Amino acid sequence: MAKKQERSRKKGKKKKSGLLSNLILILAVCVFVFSGYQLYQIFSEYHEGKKEYEEIRELVIQEEPKKEPEEEKEPEVQPRFTVDFATLQQMNPDTVGWIRFEEPSEISYPVVKGRDNEEYLTRTFEANDNKLGTLFVDKDNTGTFTDRNTIIYGHNMKNGTMFAQLLKYKEQDFFEKYPYFSIYTPDGKESKYQIFVAGVVEDTAVNYQFAFQSDEEFLNYIETIKGTSLYTPNVEINAASQIVTLSTCTNVADEERFVVQAVKVSEQ
Incomplete structure (x- = not known):
């Protein structure tokens, strides 16, 4: 009798252990599926945002092919880069400019100025809800790039878009090789800027x-x-x-920002 009771207790324990293992397995599968779905949502959102900005470039940017000098003594002829601001402002009246780097060439985007510094954090140029957001000028700047210091904010996205590539300026070789970028404005002007500050700051x-x-x-x-x-x-x-201050997150600490600051050296 005692042996039967012992066997019964062991079977009960095994049954409970099996049920617990199955429950843990089911929970693990649910977590895996949910995490996979979240990752899919994130990458899908990144893809849609990136695609939108690529389509905007195709629509409003005209760039002549780069011409190589015919002789070694001749200077290299830079391609002409033009922005169709009429179309941009029709798409979004908040448009105030276009920022473009030769390198990192990924940074070539429209710049807007919203009613506050929250509006374009999760809103693309075409007003779609997206974590990429839009590059935007501080609400207290004029948006004409004539202030003594114009601040432009942009996200440091994990897919390398928006201002993520600014962190390349942590490397001295890159800093020294590519010190210039341009900002184009609706009045037809191109302003060239030279970088003189790049670093991580906590006291913004x-x-x-x-x-x-x-x-x-x-x-x-x-x-x-x-x-x-x-x-x-x-x-x-x-x-x-x-000067212009370009600001993005470091994705290391919430209070940290990586800033690139540059002074206007020419306008045409």
Whole structure:
């Protein structure tokens, strides 16, 4: 009798153990399926956002093929790059410019100015809900790129889009090789900027100042932000200079930002 009871207890334990194992397995499968679905949603969203900006480029950008010099002594002829702002502003009246890097060439996007600094964080240029968002100018800037410091925000996306490629400027070789970028505006002007600051900052109030009471305050600010840079190139900046601050997340700490700051060196 005792042996029968012992066998019965063992069977009961095995049954419970089997049920628990099956339950754990089912839960694990559910977690796996849910995680897979979430990843699919994320990558699908990334794909849709990237595709939208590629289609915008095809629609509004005209670029002549790059011409090589016929003789070694002749300078290399740069291709002409034009933006159809009439179409862009018809698509989105908040359009204020287009930013373009020769390298990293992935950075070639429209720039907008919204009513606040939240609107375009998860809204694409064509007003679609998407984590890529849109590159946008600070709400307190004029949006004309004539302020002493114009701030442009953009996400550091894991698929390499938006301002993710700015982090290449952590490397000194890249910083020195590609120090320029251009901003095009609806009035037909192209402004060329030279980078003089690139680095990680935690106190954004320092680098993100855009209003200055005097020339002296502005020049003191320039010296301060140079101290936040990984590298210190010899770039001429004076009281009449206009700079642009490009800001993105580091994806390391919530309070950290990677900033690239550049001064306007020419306009045409």
